[in-house]
Amino acid sequence: MSFDTYSASVIRYPELGFSLDSSLMDLDASFLAEMEPKVAKAFDDMKALESGAIANPDEGRMVGHYWLRQPSLAPNDELRAQITEPLTALKEFAEQVHTGRVAPPGGGQFRRILLIGIGGSALGPQLVNDAIGDQARLPILFFDNTDPAGIDRTLASIGKEGLATTLVLVISKSGGTPETRNGMVEAKAAYDAAGLDFGKHAVAVTGTGSKLDKFADEHGFITRFPMEDWVGGRTSVMSTVGLVPASLQGLDIDPFLEGAAAMDAETRKTDASTNAAMRLALCWYAAGNGKGEKDMVVLPYKDSLVLFSKYLQQLVMESLGKELDLDGNKVNQGIAVYGNKGSTDQHAYVQQLRDGVPNFFATFIEVRKGRDGDTIEVEPGSTSADYLQGFLRGTRKALYQSGRGSITLSIPEVNPFQLGLLIGLFERAVSFYASLVNINAYHQPGVEAGKKAAADFLDVLNGVRSRITADAKTAGDIAYEIDADPEDVYHCLNHLAANGEVQSSLGKEPNEDTFSL
Numbered sequence: 001m002s003f004d005t006y007s008a009s010v011i012r013y014p015e016l017g018f019s020l021d022s023s024l025m026d027l028d029a030s031f032l033a034e035m036e037p038k039v040a041k042a043f044d045d046m047k048a049l050e051s052g053a054i055a056n057p058d059e060g061r062m063v064g065h066y067w068l069r070q071p072s073l074a075p076n077d078e079l080r081a082q083i084t085e086p087l088t089a090l091k092e093f094a095e096q097v098h099t100g101r102v103a104p105p106g107g108g109q110f111r112r113i114l115l116i117g118i119g120g121s122a123l124g125p126q127l128v129n130d131a132i133g134d135q136a137r138l139p140i141l142f143f144d145n146t147d148p149a150g151i152d153r154t155l156a157s158i159g160k161e162g163l164a165t166t167l168v169l170v171i172s173k174s175g176g177t178p179e180t181r182n183g184m185v186e187a188k189a190a191y192d193a194a195g196l197d198f199g200k201h202a203v204a205v206t207g208t209g210s211k212l213d214k215f216a217d218e219h220g221f222i223t224r225f226p227m228e229d230w231v232g233g234r235t236s237v238m239s240t241v242g243l244v245p246a247s248l249q250g251l252d253i254d255p256f257l258e259g260a261a262a263m264d265a266e267t268r269k270t271d272a273s274t275n276a277a278m279r280l281a282l283c284w285y286a287a288g289n290g291k292g293e294k295d296m297v298v299l300p301y302k303d304s305l306v307l308f309s310k311y312l313q314q315l316v317m318e319s320l321g322k323e324l325d326l327d328g329n330k331v332n333q334g335i336a337v338y339g340n341k342g343s344t345d346q347h348a349y350v351q352q353l354r355d356g357v358p359n360f361f362a363t364f365i366e367v368r369k370g371r372d373g374d375t376i377e378v379e380p381g382s383t384s385a386d387y388l389q390g391f392l393r394g395t396r397k398a399l400y401q402s403g404r405g406s407i408t409l410s411i412p413e414v415n416p417f418q419l420g421l422l423i424g425l426f427e428r429a430v431s432f433y434a435s436l437v438n439i440n441a442y443h444q445p446g447v448e449a450g451k452k453a454a455a456d457f458l459d460v461l462n463g464v465r466s467r468i469t470a471d472a473k474t475a476g477d478i479a480y481e482i483d484a485d486p487e488d489v490y491h492c493l494n495h496l497a498a499n500g501e502v503q504s505s506l507g508k509e510p511n512e513d514t515f516s517l
């Protein structure tokens with residue numbers, strides 16, 4: 001790879017401190033020429049989307065996350081007000097919490113936040129906290145699952161005393177997600193047990209009129225912030241979902257929004273040769289043949305960006321992993337995303353990346369500044385930052401030498417502006433790629449199937465519970481009684497046995513195991 005090739009392929013936005021190097025993806029001129037009509041359509045689609053078209057046809061919804069960082073773009077005053085009014089309100093609310101005008105009923109000030117949410121309603125705030133939360137005034141903890149042991153661990157770290165000064169933020173766009181509802185019920189039980197009024201410590205972020213909205217109203221929550229249906233969960237970090245917790249933490253949300261707006265502005269330009277988001281989408285397309293044949297390995301060389309890999313996993317896989325295209329053809333699209341951070345991963349799976357199955361392309365994220373303040377030499381003439389940079393450059397080169405392509409994104413440091421910029425870049429790349437492969441990136445029909453099956457399991461579980469007696473029965477016996485699948489019944493019985501509700505006795509094989517009260 002020559003320096004000239006590198007120079008010709010780098011896209012730089014000097015005012016943003018950003019650059020994208022796709023030289024090691026070997027995009028050739030004929031591929032780019034071939035893609036031109038699709039690229040032109042993707043720019044048109046994005047323009048329509050940003051102008052308020054129903055870009056999510058299956059759900060009949062507009063897709064407005066790009067307006068969140070530039071409300072002037074919203075197609076009408078009503079939509080604009082749905083952005084600006086909550087933004088003003090949430091900043092005022094955070095100020096009231098910080099100055100003690102909104103305070104816990106038992107006195108003192110709120111000292112920490114407990115966020116209850118899942119998926120898009122937790123991952124964004126988790127990323128923000130991990131990446132730029134160092135300067136936060138208030139720490140934040142999370143319930144992001146229905147795992148009771150995880151809930152207990154978080155409650156233990158808050159402590160019984162701590163609950164009185166903990167502000168609980170329940171976030172659910174739909175307001176009906178079971179994990180989040182369970183987390184809220186568990187949190188309320190902890191407040192009840194401590195003799196505290198849960199509602200006086202709680203705030204909701206949810207769709208107007210949702211189950212959660214009603215619960216918040218009935219239980220006298222301190223306040224509620226709306227979440228609009230034209231923002232998808234995985235792109236909600238710049239809506240009330242991400243901004244309420246970030247503001248409450250005391251983080252500077254304006255530069256965060258400005259970073260995304262700045263990236264939007266650069267990548268709204270329809271010259272594909274200087275559009276970083278389109279370049280990313282084209283790299284993904286070229287790597288995987290437009291069919292996701294190669295996985296995306298995300299390697300930020302900076303500890304504070306470790307959750308970015310996980311964040312991109314949801315953004316990319318929930319958006320692009322679709323069975324049908326927009327014309328109803330079965331396409332089973334998607335790009336698998338995984339990663340953690342460099343150089344740590346070099347001591348784990350990079351062995352396979354270099355020598356094993358060549359089914360991926362890497363995305364390096366380079367943060368140019370090593371640390372704030374003084375540094376030391378870890379050996380004569382070298383710093384830790386020198387090593388980090390050396391490992392990034394070395395791995396990138398070593399992968400390419402064995403025929404593995406990579407993209408390298410560079411930012412000067414991790415701060416609110418740069419985090420906003422990176423999120424904006426990938427959101428736009430996802431929108432472009434979705435258009436290139438003709439899918440709806442804004443719905444998630446597959447998630448519903450799992451939710452439905454879980455609800456069915458809970459129905460069977462309750463049926464099983466009602467049929468256990470002092471007399472030992474097999475899973476087959478109970479399945480016959482309640483007309484259910486014996487294997488499902490068996491798993492219900494094992495679950496009940498593991499949690500002390502029934503006794504079990506092992507047979508030679510699972511279908512001979514017996515269960516009784």
Ligand SMILES: O=P(O)(O)OC[C@H]1O[C@H](O)[C@H](O)[C@@H](O)[C@@H]1O
Pocket residue numbers: 118119120121171172173174175176177180232233234318444447
């Ligand atoms: O915010 P909520 O409505 O509670 O949804 C939380 C999450 O769960 C859903 O099942 C979706 O797959 C995610 O996109 C969403 O972010």
